[in-house]
Amino acid sequence: MxxxxxxxxxxxxxxxxxxxxxxxxxxxxxxxxxxxxxxxxSYEWLRTLTKDIGHRLSGSENSARAIEWAKAxxxxxxxxxxxxxxxxxxxxxxxxxEQVLMMTGNGDxxxxxxxxxxxxxxxxxxxxxAEVVEVMSIDELKEMPDRAIHGKIVFFNRPMDPGQLSTFSxxxxxxxxxxxxxxxxxxxxxxxxxIRSLSxxxxxxxxxxxxxxxxxxxxxxxxxxxxxxxVVLSDALKKGKVELxxxxxxxxxxxxxxxxxxxxxxxxxxxxxxxxxGGHFDSWDIGEGAHDDGSGCxxxxxxxxxxxKNNYQPRRTLRCVLFINEENGLxxxxxxxxxxxxxxxxxIAAIESDAGGFTPQSFGCSVGEYASLDTAxxxxxxxxxxxxxxxxxxxxxxxxxxxxxxxxxxxMMIGMRPDNSRYFDYHHSDRDVFENVHPRELAAGAAxxxxxxxxxxxxxxxx
Amino acid sequence: MxxxxxxxxxxxxxxxxxxxxxxxxxxxxxxxxxxxxxxxxSYEWLRTLTKDIGHRLSGSENSARAIEWAKAxxxxxxxxxxxxxxxxxxxxxxxxxEQVLMMTGNGDxxxxxxxxxxxxxxxxxxxxxAEVVEVMSIDELKEMPDRAIHGKIVFFNRPMDPGQLSTFSxxxxxxxxxxxxxxxxxxxxxxxxxIRSLSxxxxxxxxxxxxxxxxxxxxxxxxxxxxxxxVVLSDALKKGKVELxxxxxxxxxxxxxxxxxxxxxxxxxxxxxxxxxGGHFDSWDIGEGAHDDGSGCxxxxxxxxxxxKNNYQPRRTLRCVLFINEENGLxxxxxxxxxxxxxxxxxIAAIESDAGGFTPQSFGCSVGEYASLDTAxxxxxxxxxxxxxxxxxxxxxxxxxxxxxxxxxxxMMIGMRPDNSRYFDYHHSDRDVFENVHPRELAAGAAxxxxxxxxxxxxxxxx
Numbered sequence: 001m002x003x004x005x006x007x008x009x010x011x012x013x014x015x016x017x018x019x020x021x022x023x024x025x026x027x028x029x030x031x032x033x034x035x036x037x038x039x040x041x042s043y044e045w046l047r048t049l050t051k052d053i054g055h056r057l058s059g060s061e062n063s064a065r066a067i068e069w070a071k072a073x074x075x076x077x078x079x080x081x082x083x084x085x086x087x088x089x090x091x092x093x094x095x096x097x098e099q100v101l102m103m104t105g106n107g108d109x110x111x112x113x114x115x116x117x118x119x120x121x122x123x124x125x126x127x128x129x130a131e132v133v134e135v136m137s138i139d140e141l142k143e144m145p146d147r148a149i150h151g152k153i154v155f156f157n158r159p160m161d162p163g164q165l166s167t168f169s170x171x172x173x174x175x176x177x178x179x180x181x182x183x184x185x186x187x188x189x190x191x192x193x194x195i196r197s198l199s200x201x202x203x204x205x206x207x208x209x210x211x212x213x214x215x216x217x218x219x220x221x222x223x224x225x226x227x228x229x230x231v232v233l234s235d236a237l238k239k240g241k242v243e244l245x246x247x248x249x250x251x252x253x254x255x256x257x258x259x260x261x262x263x264x265x266x267x268x269x270x271x272x273x274x275x276x277x278g279g280h281f282d283s284w285d286i287g288e289g290a291h292d293d294g295s296g297c298x299x300x301x302x303x304x305x306x307x308x309k310n311n312y313q314p315r316r317t318l319r320c321v322l323f324i325n326e327e328n329g330l331x332x333x334x335x336x337x338x339x340x341x342x343x344x345x346x347x348i349a350a351i352e353s354d355a356g357g358f359t360p361q362s363f364g365c366s367v368g369e370y371a372s373l374d375t376a377x378x379x380x381x382x383x384x385x386x387x388x389x390x391x392x393x394x395x396x397x398x399x400x401x402x403x404x405x406x407x408x409x410x411x412m413m414i415g416m417r418p419d420n421s422r423y424f425d426y427h428h429s430d431r432d433v434f435e436n437v438h439p440r441e442l443a444a445g446a447a448x449x450x451x452x453x454x455x456x457x458x459x460x461x462x463x
Numbered sequence: 464m465x466x467x468x469x470x471x472x473x474x475x476x477x478x479x480x481x482x483x484x485x486x487x488x489x490x491x492x493x494x495x496x497x498x499x500x501x502x503x504x505s506y507e508w509l510r511t512l513t514k515d516i517g518h519r520l521s522g523s524e525n526s527a528r529a530i531e532w533a534k535a536x537x538x539x540x541x542x543x544x545x546x547x548x549x550x551x552x553x554x555x556x557x558x559x560x561e562q563v564l565m566m567t568g569n570g571d572x573x574x575x576x577x578x579x580x581x582x583x584x585x586x587x588x589x590x591x592x593a594e595v596v597e598v599m600s601i602d603e604l605k606e607m608p609d610r611a612i613h614g615k616i617v618f619f620n621r622p623m624d625p626g627q628l629s630t631f632s633x634x635x636x637x638x639x640x641x642x643x644x645x646x647x648x649x650x651x652x653x654x655x656x657x658i659r660s661l662s663x664x665x666x667x668x669x670x671x672x673x674x675x676x677x678x679x680x681x682x683x684x685x686x687x688x689x690x691x692x693x694v695v696l697s698d699a700l701k702k703g704k705v706e707l708x709x710x711x712x713x714x715x716x717x718x719x720x721x722x723x724x725x726x727x728x729x730x731x732x733x734x735x736x737x738x739x740x741g742g743h744f745d746s747w748d749i750g751e752g753a754h755d756d757g758s759g760c761x762x763x764x765x766x767x768x769x770x771x772k773n774n775y776q777p778r779r780t781l782r783c784v785l786f787i788n789e790e791n792g793l794x795x796x797x798x799x800x801x802x803x804x805x806x807x808x809x810x811i812a813a814i815e816s817d818a819g820g821f822t823p824q825s826f827g828c829s830v831g832e833y834a835s836l837d838t839a840x841x842x843x844x845x846x847x848x849x850x851x852x853x854x855x856x857x858x859x860x861x862x863x864x865x866x867x868x869x870x871x872x873x874x875m876m877i878g879m880r881p882d883n884s885r886y887f888d889y890h891h892s893d894r895d896v897f898e899n900v901h902p903r904e905l906a907a908g909a910a911x912x913x914x915x916x917x918x919x920x921x922x923x924x925x926x
Contacts, residue, residue: 422904440884
């Protein structure tokens with residue numbers, strides 16, 4: 001009798017660890033989708049995160065509340081472990097509402113809608129005032145004579161190219177004005193910078209975002225104008241000389257202790273092969289960080305939640321990671337990678353969702369140090385047909401900022417690519433709110449991510 | 464000299480008719496996309512159609528104004544011909560704002576948000592009042608004893624299934640309550656019907672849509688409640704007896720002369736092979752018919768506009784058709800097919816855009832009388848790779864209501880399939896307005912349709 005019990009236990013244990021047949025995986029994925037659409041779990045969590053907590057800039061009290069909430073929520077899932085990984089983060093504060101006044105030759109004064117760029121220094125209590133010089137690029141700035149720039153406020157006004165197929169490409173083609181424009185202008189003796197907001201829409205909401213500081217020269221106050229007010233300023237400049245008055249009390253304070261939030265289910269067959277799915281938990285301090293990247297974090301939480309709820313026993317170790325400080329420092333992703341390397345961890349796949357809560361179209365893949373892209377894509381094409389009914393495919397090229405530092409210990413780097421039509425209408429502005437996330441679109445992302453994790457967990461990447 | 468000129472002219476003419484290389488087609492499609500995204504022509508037309516004209520129910524003055532505007536607009540394109548095809552259409556009018564009052568046992572009276580179903584008869588000036596009986600399906604209704612239905616108002620309350628992958632499938636699974644529910648209830652002696660709106664959202668906007676009338680029995684007044692008020696009514700019924708008072712002065716009037724709007728570019732190589740692209744120009748009389756189907760009509764107009772603007776000389780005949788009366792009669796599509804058959808026309812492809820102005824995902828194909836689906840899909844797969852960069856693929860199954868009557872003289876029936884996440888939030892309600900159409904998503908649809916038309920025009924369907 002004792003012998004029969006032992007055999008029975010072994011049999012059960014072997015069964016639990018057997019690879020799923022593709023037919024079973026197809027049924028399982030269909031149920032995952034049905035549950036995600038019906039229960040809308042990511043959407044309900046996102047409502048709590050955005051409406052009860054709100055935006056979550058690194059180092060802010062809100063970010064601490066959000067971290068506490070996420071840990072408490074993940075504690076209820078039945079994960080093998082949930083922990084906070086400490087990391088020091090920058091603590092930039094916006095201060096009082098920014099003021100930008102436009103003075104034209106005829107004596108008119110007009111207020112323009114603007115927000116300080118993240119990490120920018122303030123103007124001091126009294127603000128600054130100077131003549132404006134408009135340029136369309138850093139190259140154009142560099143070719144101008146010193147006297148045209150020195151003591152002036154530089155206005156970078158190149159729009160995102162609407163003709164680009166991907167709005168991320170259009171963003172990439174204009175973002176240097178925000179990231180490196182202020183230092184380039186400071187190097188030429190400018191005293192301040194305003195940029196046209198990086199946005200696909202023409203409206204009154206300015207879009208913030210990080211500017212890169214110099215440790216060589218004195219950094220200058222930098223703000224983004226709404227796209228409508230960029231047009232107003234440019235039109236005024238066509239008529240003659242324009243001065244701007246800028247006032248922002250933003251400042252960088254001392255670093256603050258914060259955390260990455262991590263939840264894990266141990267793998268049964270290959271516990272040392274980790275599949276990471278994550279997003280970044282910090283957001284800018286305007287709007288609610290609903291698409292960027294509340295959606296990606298709720299997606300990632302739903303992956304492990306949904307699998308446990310369906311009694312799924314992973315073959316590999318699954319880890320959900322909410323990274324802190326992607327927006328203005330990448331300290332969370334950097335520290336996570338440092339600890340992972342210290343622990344000699346290996347990631348068969350690192351997957352990031354940080355392109356909004358829209359309908360997923362594909363997963364963009366690039367290679368880590370441990371895999372060949374061709375071999376992996378060819379192996380994965382053997383099971384990605386299971387996602388064809390959901391209009392999801394693999395594409396070349398992709399990853400994510402938070403997982404980028406893990407590359408030396410990763411097989412495949414994967415970024416989820418949702419429909420990008422609307423992302424930059426909202427991105428980093430007061431329009432990035434819960435109301436602009438659609439429950440079915442968000443659910444489709446959670447289901448697609450969960451399904452991909454199941455497929456990689458079951459069938460690997462062919463390494 | 465005269466001889467050389469003749470040779471030169473022949474050479475030019477032969478060149479114009481040569482099949483495009485795939486490389487050239489790829490460049491051309493890239494330019495089509497860039498132009499569609501940048502110029503947003505469909506979006507600007509849609510603004511005029513929805514904001515200056517508005518909704519366009521068959522037989523209404525607005526529909527006549529819209530037809531006039533479309534013809535005048537298409538006259539400016541430089542098409543070979545633009546014409547109006549006469550057709551008699553039903554003229555149903557909504558009359559005064561509908562009234563639905565809910566009376567519960569405790570003497571409370573509450574107004575519910577409702578709209579009459581299209582083609583429904585009115586209640587008469589005094590309205591009707593009766594006890595309500597809730598059912599979840601026509602089958603449930605049929606199994607109930609006569610006394611439970613006779614003289615009552617039947618409330619069909621089965622929601623669209625949120626777990627369906629496609630909202631069109633969910634719609635298909637619930638729409639019988641609206642289309643045949645009223646006649647089924649009338650056959651059992653009910654005096655009126657209210658249905659839960661066919662909607663993917665939970666809100667205060669009721670959704671109309673056609674109900675099918677009987678010519679055997681007396682038709683009864685039928686209305687749709689907003690999803691929120693369907694819950695209110697259902698909750699009240701759980702507590703006890705509920706009566707409803709219904710009042711609608713809607714009525715069917717005499718048929719009215721209306722038109723399909725048609726524009727054509729004659730083919731250079733195969734003028735007798737027609738490629739049709741179209742949508743339906745009528746809409747319901749609430750909202751603005753922005754997604755349903757202003758978007759599809761603007762898409763179709765942009766196809767021929769964009770090709771002429773790029774000096775494209777089609778090998779086959781291209782026809783843009785704005786069909787009238789899809790919503791409550793299909794008279795436009797029926798008359799178009801009758802005339803086409805009388806003229807012995809042949810359609811290599813009939814393509815309809817009637818699923819909203821959202822990001823296109825695929826083209827759904829089904830076979831007409833003249834082609835084999837396998838042969839055609841296999842032939843087309845040889846060039847559909849050109850649409851891979853745009854995340855567009857061919858799928859099996861599709862078409863459209865307006866083109867359905869053409870099947871006997873068509874090679875391939877094709878329906879554009881956009882992302883369907885949001886469609887039924889708006890469909891047939893006061894939320895189907897211009898503000899809920901996104902310019903990039905609409906442009907992507909116009910570009911995808913134009914590209915497909917170019918590919919079929921160049922390379923055929925392998926028949």
